[in-house]
Amino acid sequence: MGKVLQLLQHPDELKAFVQFKCFRKSLHPFEPTEARSSLKRCDDLLNLTSRSFAAVIKELHPKTRVAVMVFYLVLRALDTVEDDMTLQHDVKIPLLRQFHTKLNTTDYSFNGSGPNEKDREVLVQFPEILAEYHRLDSEFQDVIKEITDKMGNGMADYILDDNFNTNGVATVKDYDLYCHYVAGLVGEGLTKIMAHANFINESLNQDNYQKSESMGLFLQKTNIIRDYQEDMQDGRSFWPQEIWLKYTNSLASFHKDQSEKSQEQALYCISELVLNAMNHINDVLVYLANVNDPSCFSFCAIPQVMAVATLATVYNNPDVTHKVVKIRKGTTVKLILESRTYPGVVRIFRHYIRIINHKSRVNDPNYLQIGLKCGELEQLCESLYPTPGAIPAGANPHKLEINETVANRQEIDEKIEAMIKEEEFKTQLLLVSLGLLLALLSYLAFTFFN
Amino acid sequence: MNSFSRRSPNTKIHVFDVRPLPEKISKYFTFDPKSVTFHGGDITSEDDLSDAIKGSKCDVIVHSASPMHGAPQQIYNKVNVEGTRTLISAAKKQNVKALVYTSSAGVIFNGQDVMNADESWPYPEVHMDGYNETKAIAETEVLECNDIDGLATVCLRPAGIFGPGDRQLIPGLRGVLKMKQTKFQVGDNNNLFDWTYVGNVADAHVLAAQKILSSSTRSQVAGEVFLITNDQPTYFWTLARTVWKADGHVDNYNIVLPRTIALGIGYISELVASILKKEAGLTPFRVKVACAHRYHNILKAKEVLGYKPEVSIDEGIRYTLDWMDESRN
Incomplete structure (x- = not known):
């Protein structure tokens, strides 16, 4: 019942739900x-x-x-x-x-x-x-x-590693290495598989797997931030000491000490972790631009858009220290539907980057750095898909390497976009018919009972 | 001067200015004032300029003379247009090899959003104001007179310069703090701005001078323009609040005025102020500036000049505030 109520509060998500259940083409x-x-x-x-x-x-x-x-x-x-x-x-x-x-x-x-x-x-x-x-x-x-x-x-x-088992992750470098073993390697493997099938551009196979590493690390770090409370209950944590030591002497204090001061420090700490995770977004966007097969694209993009939505949700969110914070099911469905094309993915990232910017608080020691990171990523998004009207007549902007990649994939995305438009049309048709039917029924019932 | 003495210590520096060098220089400048030769004179006088060029036997001229924003139009014309013309003429006659002109990113700004602009953006049909218009005229003349076998020229377009010596951006923000108006946010704070630390701008000038004098790179930079920024586009209010925070002030809430409403208030307050013969705080001009996107893509400067901003935005803010406090004491 709670879920239905949630959907009714977010009509766009209700629409997405209907589209997903009834019309989405596999x-x-x-x-x-x-x-x-x-x-x-x-x-x-x-x-x-x-x-x-x-x-x-x-x-x-x-x-x-x-x-x-x-x-x-x-x-x-x-x-x-x-x-x-x-x-x-x-x-x-x-x-x-x-x-x-x-x-x-x-x-x-x-x-x-x-x-x-x-x-x-x-x-x-x-x-x-x-x-x-x-x-x-x-x-x-x-x-x-x-x-x-x-x-x-x-x-x-x-x-x-006894030190790891008793003290957790020490430095940011250790944090990256740990995430490499549990997630970066998966990215590398998938990249090699997709490369052998000829579904991605060779460049992803020739950068020492730096970009696929970022794909894995962005997901893993987002989960690590989100799962703080669950991990704490299991008696472990993966937040690197090098970061949390700036905000507390004991990582568990964020969970145990619910005083205002402690929670404020927890938010600052989360903020720095979010900033650290955001460092991977540039690579993620470049990586995704190079995935050509639409099914592989969705497969790679869905976890990434969910991660950026999660990151925006955990950022400056006091619940993280004592609750499991998750994005709504309706949001997930909407993200799955919208992340099927590269322009859709860039739109989603830009949306959540702006949310992060707007959620930032001046008190936070990372305030300016978060703002600068958001600005850098917005500039990248703007380079990929300029705002309509932003380029004046007569200008011929320098092309970045990625602009060529994006131009080359336009045809693929347009095909998928046409398919999406059709789904949306059918969904609207269904919803409007249902609405009319409902109106008719209530009219009949009204006249009948009078 | 500071950047030249740091990055190119064997270069002899001569300064031409209407005003003499200050007796005391801030601790932010590490160069030795005694190593600099001063030539007093008026930039619109070809004789003054010729004397200075002859006296210095210079290879390259860095032309950064420009009036402050807010000066009368005839001063802009006189210094920016006539001054530059006179300088070109004197430099050509004296066989100077190169001229580096400090233009401004404002030459492509007309009050509308400038999003991720690069050097291929054309000048607007109507310039933002007389200052930018005269900068554009001067820039065009500098580029047109480029002669790779004679006086080779290059233009740099810095955006939003701040730092020690700044009399506009950061002092302006401090003024808002003094007036206790920090709670008001005009616009949605999605608009990005380029702010450029003055030391980085100076570094870009040194690089441009080096590249234009060296025979192997001369043709790559001669006749070219380069946008110069900190390569860190920043949300307008985020930067303002960072400056206020550095002064120990943080608001616990903000009052957001949407752009259209703020513009309306601006027009009214300008009208009221003109009747009362006072200066309006919130003018339509300020609203537009606070709500516009103004950021650039500096790939060209990075690739061709090898430019890399050395001082970050936050370091730059710290240096500027330190300098302001130092010069106040």
């Missing part, structure tokens, strides 16, 4: 019923482990769909081993370090996960994943194995 529908049994099992596992990811992965272009699915499930399996507190170090560490070698087998399966591991099935049914893995192009297999190797070893290193 670019590459996936029919698990027609799939071979191992793929069907993988699909089940995917649904089991992630609702949000499952939907976008399944709509990927068939050339990358199974590779991404397998990649995701293998990393999920690895994560389940890492997360499992019932596993002894002498089992867990070698398993993490050697996990990529299991990909050479056809029948590896692991039944030793604790009973409470929600994704233990992924390890139990690992042979189904292996069956699909071995059907992939050898290039895809190599990518998945390489990333699994790096990530598994990274995880093992962190588990053995």
Whole structure:
């Protein structure tokens, strides 16, 4: 009931909901019923482990769909081993370090996960994943194995790092490195997969994965800021000491000490973390401009637009220290619909950057820096899509490298835009008809009862 | 002078000015005033200029003479247009190799938004005011007389200069604070502004002088214009509040006046002020300035001049306030 009420308060989100449920076209529908049994099992596992990811992965272009699915499930399996507190170090560490070698087998399966591991099935049914893995192009297999190797070893290193386990993340550099292992590597793997399928411009494959790293880090850092309270309850935190030490002597104080002074410092700290995360937005926007296949584009863009919306929500939000802060479901749906084209993504980013600017407070020590960062990003957005009328007649602005990339993808975006327009038209038609029907019914009822 | 002495210590500096150099220089300037030769004179007098050029045997002239905003129109004409013409003529006769002219980003501003503008933007049909109009005329003449084998010329267009020596931007904001009007925000604060620290502007001049004198880069800069900013577009009110905060003042709420309403009030207060023969606080001109976008893309200066703003906005604000306090004491 609460959700319905929420939607009624935000009519644009209601419209988005109707459009999403009734008219949104899937670019590459996936029919698990027609799939071979191992793929069907993988699909089940995917649904089991992630609702949000499952939907976008399944709509990927068939050339990358199974590779991404397998990649995701293998990393999920690895994560389940890492997360499992019932596993002894002498089992867990070698398993993490050697996990990529299991990909050479056809029948590896692991039944030793604790009973409470929600994704233990992924390890139990690992042979189904292996069956699909071995059907992939050898290039895809190599990518998945390489990333699994790096990530598994990274995880093992962190588990053995006593300093990390007792004191958390120390410096901003450590923060970046931690995020590299848990998210940056995923970005690198996906980039290699999409590059092999020829769905992205080569430039993303030739920058030492700096931009794909930013894709991962932007998501991870946003989650780390948002999840402060949850993580605290689990007795951990990933906020880097180098930042929080400027605002408190004990990170837990933001949660425990709800005094005005403590909460004020918490907001300043969040502000600096938000600023740190915003440093990745430039790369994110450049990266997305280089993703050409529309299904891959949505797959990459959706988490990023959700992250920027989340970042704007957690920024200067006193709830972060004691509640789980999330964006509304209706907002999510709207973002999914609008992020299917590059101009749509740039619009969304610009919108939330302005929200961040307007939420900033002068007292905050990061006030000017946040403003400057927002300004820098607005300038980038303006370079990408100039405000109508902003360029006077006779001017011929310098072209940045990205302007060419954006010009080259215009045709792709226009096709998708036409599709979106059609959906919107149908949605409006439906809503107007429903409205008229309702009006007619009430009129009839009124005359009848009189 | 400071930038030249820092970045190009072997360069001999001569100064030509109507006013002599101040006896005491601020601690923000590290150059030795004794190393500078002063030539007094009037920029509209070719004889004065010729004497100075002969006396200095200079290779390059940096022409930054310009009246303050708010001077009468004939002064603008005299200094900006006639002065520049006279200088070009004297420099050509004395075989000076290069001229660096300090123009202004205002030459492309007519009160409308300037968003992400670069050097390809044309002059507006109607200039914002007499100052910018005469700067544009002078700039055009400087560029037209460019002769790569004789007097090679280059124009720099800094935007919103502030820093030690600033008598307008930051002192103006301090004035608002003194009048206790900081709570009023005109417009939505989505408009971005370029503010440029004066030391960075000076650095750009040194770079331009070096590039135009060096035979390998002379052709890249001769006859060109370059926008110069801090490359940090800032929201108008964000910068104002940062300045006030540095002075220890933070408002706990703001009163936002939408642009149209503020314009209306501006017209009325201007009318009332003219009847009372007083100066209006909120004028339509000020409303327009506070609500306009004015930021630029300085890729050309970065790529061709190798320009990189060394002093950031926040450092610049600190230096300026320090300097104001120092000069007040």
